[in-house]
Every structure is written in C-alpha cells, then in structure tokens.
Amino acid sequence: MQTAVTKRGQTVIPAPIRKRYHINEGDSLIWIDDGETIRVIPVAQDPIRALRGSGRGEPLRAHLLANRKEDRARE
Numbered sequence: 001m002q003t004a005v006t007k008r009g010q011t012v013i014p015a016p017i018r019k020r021y022h023i024n025e026g027d028s029l030i031w032i033d034d035g036e037t038i039r040v041i042p043v044a045q046d047p048i049r050a051l052r053g054s055g056r057g058e059p060l061r062a063h064l065l066a067n068r069k070e071d072r073a074r075e
Helices: 015-020 047-051 060-074
Strands: 028-033 038-043
Antiparallel strands (some): 028 038
C-alpha cells in the first residue's frame, strides 16, 4: 500500500490497516526512527484494557522458572 504526504506533512492510514489494528479517530501513534526504517505503532486509549487477557493460555510460570534455572546455571 502506498499513500502520499501533503504539504503539511499529513498522510492517510489505509482503511485495511486501520481496521486490522483497530485505529480510530483520536487514537495516538508512536513513530520510531532507527536510522534505516520508520515504524508506526498504534497506542490504545486504555493500554491496560488493550492488554487484558493477552497472556491467557501461556505457561508463564513455567517459562519464568525455566529462565531462572538457566540463569543459575550460567552463574
């Protein structure tokens, strides 16, 4: 997808991207420039609510204990 930039530095986010990432009017975007590429990251209006339930089904405790065991083995 390609969009143009206006004289005022504005551009349009294509509709399929807005729908996929649930970007709505009034939402904020973070622009990250690493010197080679530019990344645009949408910021939810309520970040806590946006993350709610995202860790379900993952054995987080098992991962934590395995990482601790690896750390102890390296020491």
